[in-house]
Amino acid sequence: MKTRLLTASDIKKIINMPNTLAAVETAFREYGFGKVVMPPKLYLDLKHYGGDFRAMPAYVEKSAGLKWVSVYPGNPGKGLPTVLAMLVLNDPETGFPLAIMDATQITGYRTGAAGGVxxxxxxxxxxxxxxxxxxxxxxxxxxxxxxxxxxxxxxxxxxxxxxxxxxxxxxxxxxxxxxxxxxxxxxxxxxxxxxxxxxxxxxxxxxxxxxxxxxxxxxxxxxxxxxxxxxxxxxxxxxxxxxxxxxxxxxxxxxxxxxxxxxxxxxxxxxxxxxxxxxxxxxxxxxxxxxLAIQDIATARMLLDKAKAEGIGHDFDVIG
Known part of the structure; x- marks a missing residue:
């Protein structure tokens, strides 16, 4: 099996708000029905560097994964976004990493989508x-x-x-x-x-x-x-x-x-x-x-399916 890499430029080609709204609303519906697994968000606070990291694991709609996201308010002065994130999406039946993707844009879109919903x-x-x-x-x-x-x-x-x-x-x-x-x-x-x-x-x-x-x-x-x-x-x-x-x-x-x-x-x-x-x-x-991590995982699953359908991203051997 191959793992698909989706870079920031790949995500930019396929992400849009209507699709994200649909994925996020579904995630909240699954949450409301008690069909998700979502441990509390874990914080790594690095005050002396001016920021923090958050580990966000979740399972929703037959997809599991983890988002690792940092928030550094001083980053714009260094030419970097305040929020930087990566996401690993896994097959919940085997644990195999289906995709590794930039999640900075995912974070922005799924947060906007939650507000819209x-x-x-x-x-x-x-x-x-x-x-x-x-x-x-x-x-x-x-x-x-x-x-x-x-x-x-x-x-x-x-x-x-x-x-x-x-x-x-x-x-x-x-x-x-x-x-x-x-x-x-x-x-x-x-x-x-x-x-x-x-x-x-x-x-x-x-x-x-x-x-x-x-x-x-x-x-x-x-x-x-x-x-x-x-x-x-x-x-x-x-x-x-x-x-x-x-x-x-x-x-x-x-x-x-x-x-x-x-x-x-x-x-x-x-x-x-x-x-x-x-x-x-x-x-x-x-x-x-x-x-919520379920917003990220639901959006990531939607984007992986779309990337595969449109031939976007690069497959590589990450395990074995």
Whole structure:
């Protein structure tokens, strides 16, 4: 048997948001039905180097694998992405490595897709104003995903650096993206927060009734973007309870006892399977996204199948 190598350029040829959305929604559905195996994410914290590594193993839909991903916020100043990742996909029946692939783009797309799936179930269907808080790679994939479900008349973006917004606008020149204050961006129908903040930057009084928030930036202990009062007033849906308590948007609020596990309404898997209802009326909803290994493995399986069908990648002997 051969192992297929898929480089970053290979992944770029075959990855797209509609296919990723389908793979990620399936992964959450399998999670909701209890058909996945996913140990807790393991962190290797290297504070003296300014970053950390995460080991993310999972089994979903007859595929097993491991993503090894690093997060180094200072990397852009060195000409490197903040997030770098590799993924090994295995045959669960034999353990044979089916593929080794770049997972940096997978990480971005599957995170965007989770936000898109969540908003499809939790946001108002008539949402026409989008607020993007943060102007990095995650903001791009959040936007790409949401455009599959909503037609936005206004898109407001806030970032600490105006030049980042200008670059973002250039990448989406056909969309009505306006630089705005954080208050304006936070006051939209759908709000996506994608910053590395360690103190809340979105105040409760800025968020209107009926809004949906994708809280994406908090992915490690100590990170937070939302005023705890937002969590207290909202229907909070998480991707995984254990991960969210440790490293999601709710982690700081739980440590400070302004939010508790019993206050979590549901996991996204429960929403997708219909075990619990999504939006009800004009409530505020929050999706706390920490990023699950099942999203990566489901997306990787889809990409491997597509690569084989299109003759993309290189097969080689890695074992034996």
């Amino acid at each position: 969540a908003a499809n179930y939790l946001a108002r269907k008539d949402s026409t104003a989008l607020g993007l808080i943060g102007a990095g790679a995650q903001a791009k994939t959040q936007l790409l995903a949401l455009l599959n479900y909503f037609e936005f008349e206004k898109i407001y973006m806030w970032s600490l650096r105006e030049e980042d917004i200008e670059r973002f606008q250039a990448d989406f020149e056909d969309l009505p993206i306006e630089s705005a204050s954080i208050e304006t961006a936070a006051g939209c129908d759908i709000v996506c927060t994608t910053t590395p903040s360690r103190e809340f930057i979105v105040k409760r009084e800025w968020v209107k009734e009926g809004a949906h928030i994708n809280a994406i930036g908090a992915d490690a202990a100590g990170k937070q973007e939302l005023d705890p009062r937002i969590l207290a007033d909202a229907k909070v849906v998480v991707d995984d309870i254990t991960q969210a308590k440790h490293s999601g948007e709710i982690n700081v609020a739980i440590k400070r006892e302004s939010f508790a596990e019993v206050d979590i309404y549901a996991t996204l898997g429960e929403i997708v399977t219909g075990a619990k209802r999504g939006r009800i009326g004009n409530e505020i909803t929050v999706f706390d996204s920490t990023g």
